[in-house]
Amino acid sequence: MKRVAITGAGTINALGVTVDQTLDAMREGRCGIGPLSFRDVERLSIQIGGQVNDFVPEAVFNRQQMVLFDRFTQFTLIAAKQAIAQSGLTFSGDLSATSGVVLGTAGGGVSTWDENYRTVYEEGKNRVHPFVVPKLMNNAAASHVSMEYNLKGPSFTVSTACASSNHAMAQAFSMVRSGMSKVMVTGGSESMLCFGGVKAWEGLRVMSKDACRPFSANRNGMVQGEGAAIFVFEDLDHAKARGAEILAEVVGFAMSSDAADIVMPSKQGAARAMAGAMRDGGINPDEVGYINAHGTGTAANDKTECAAVADVFGHHADDLMISSTKSMHGHLIGGTGAVELLACIMAVRDGVIAPTIGYEEFDPECALDVVPNTAREARVDVALSNAFAFGGLNAVLALRKFS
Amino acid sequence: MNVQDQVIAIIAEQAVLEPQDVTLDSTLESLGIDSLGLVESIFAIEEAFDIQIPFNANAPSESDFDISSVATIIHGIEKLVAEQS
Structure with a gap:
């Protein structure tokens, strides 16, 4: 059994667009939850969420990428770029052939479903963009990470609702621990903050209208967020041999x-x-x-x-x-x-x-x-x-x- | 803008080229447009002219729509636009 190190981390979420910003916010106890801003939000009874605001996708991705990347894929690629840069790894030869990417998402391209249902149901159009399917599929983010970084080993997406990322990272961990892969890119992403996404959650009556107050006697429900975090899980000996910085060890x-x-x-x-x-x-x-x-x-x-x-x-x-x-x-x-x-x-x-x-x-x-x-x-x-x-x-x- | 200019503009945008670089005898392949780029171009053309283009990506040569050059594409669209009006 191999020991498993975390040698890279990246994120974008309501608290920040980097790991440092996110950890600073957590240290300061800052709240990233605020009024939601998207089309038809006034028709929702729940109007707060942890939305990513400091982010202009068009400034990061070109037109060809924009038509293929749902917001959950955009988040994933931004976080993956940070994580892989921090690890200092490049993937070629045997390392490329055995390294993969296992990610979690519950909904995948929810806003792509939402926008295109609008097109055909609300606007009555009979034609949608040809990339709707490759954009909304739950494995789109994992596939784009694999293409961007030449990760040719075991790659897939895990969807177990609120445990998706943990199940995904558990898989990545066991692959590295078993010796099957020297490196796995893992984590998860979600982007359900659109009209249909929040409307569906409203139905369950578990959402708070004012704040997320875990463990407090006056708590009144959950508040949705969006974003991604991606990690590089690496065989500890491999990481040590190349002098990589080790953020923590995954042990079980x-x-x-x-x-x-x-x-x-x-x-x-x-x-x-x-x-x-x-x-x-x-x-x-x-x-x-x-x-x-x-x-x-x-x-x-x-x-x-x-x-x-x-x-x-x-x-x-x-x-x-x-x-x-x-x-x-x-x-x-x-x-x-x-x-x-x-x-x-x-x-x-x-x-x-x-x-x-x-x-x-x-x-x-x-x-x-x-x-x-x-x-x-x-x-x-x-x-x-x-x-x-x-x-x-x-x-x-x-x-x-x-x- | 006539049909020809509009179609060339759409194809040029897809190929990330200037319209003057798209000639009538260009093929989609020579312009660097792959199969995904082709279906996206067809979508953009359908949207621009509000027409239905009979194209099946599984069997492009059997489709009743000739995509072998920019000229044949324009000809096919002119025909569809005329039929519609």
Whole structure:
């Protein structure tokens, strides 16, 4: 079994268009959630979200790229460029042949579906642009990354709703750990902030109209975000041999299925995934200093997640920190685990714990140290990143400080 | 702008060329337009003239629309536009 290093990271999300900007925002407890801006937003009852505002796609992509890249692909390519540049890798020969890209997304090209349904239903046209299918398909982003960087190894897209990125990164991790690939590019992306995307979520009545306040007694739902985060997972020996900077080590993962309910979370399913990730990584529970929570800010998730943490960690649950950065960047659905892995990297590498902002009232059902409102400095050896999806599909990753 | 000028403008934009560089005897291949570029050009032409071009990317030579040169494309479109009016 190979050890697995993270040697590159990139992102674009409501908190920033680089990793540094995003981590600065998390350190400062800044909120990226605000009024949504897109066509027909006035017809929505939910009008807030973590939208990426400092981004003009036409300034980054040429006309031929614009007609082929949905917004979720644009986000992916921007984040991938940063991550691969940081890693310093170029892919040719054997490295190219075995290195691939595994990404998560729940919806893929949602705004492409949305715009083209408008064209045929609302505007009554009978013709759509020929690239609608290659633009909207869930694997478009992974394919464009593979083409851009000559990644010819195992490449695919994982779609498990809110756990998509964690499932994708778990796959990439196991490929590198097994020795199948020296390098895998992984992470996820989501872009559902368009009229149809938000309207669909409204239907479930789980969205907040004012703020995402995970673990706070007055929480009233989730807030959607958008963006991407991409990482380079690399065989540690390979990374060391070329003198690469190592951001953190990925040491374990586990996946579980609740096999119970299509939307309600399960304490047992979540607990099995956390315990499984520690077992897989040879981690003693008392080594875990930080958990980046799934922490959606819904009544059901947050109390269930806290109960699962209490079950898994026993007394140590009171000593560890658990925060939900969704309070700042919103819930990126299939891309969320990827952006949240950045908070775990910051915890183990920099010793800075991102806060849960918007926290106002203690909830006895969430009686853990949720790092309310202000970031904290602490040495953390191991961090877990939780993702618990609709459909009861859970995936937890474990990172260890590299020293 | 007549049909010929409009079609040349669309093809030139697709090929990232100036219209004067697109001659009547140019082929799409010589202009660097690949199969995706071809279907995109057909879409743009259909939009510009509000016509339906009978073209199947699976069997271009069997389609009732000759794409062998810029001239044949223009001729085909002129015919479709005339039939429509």
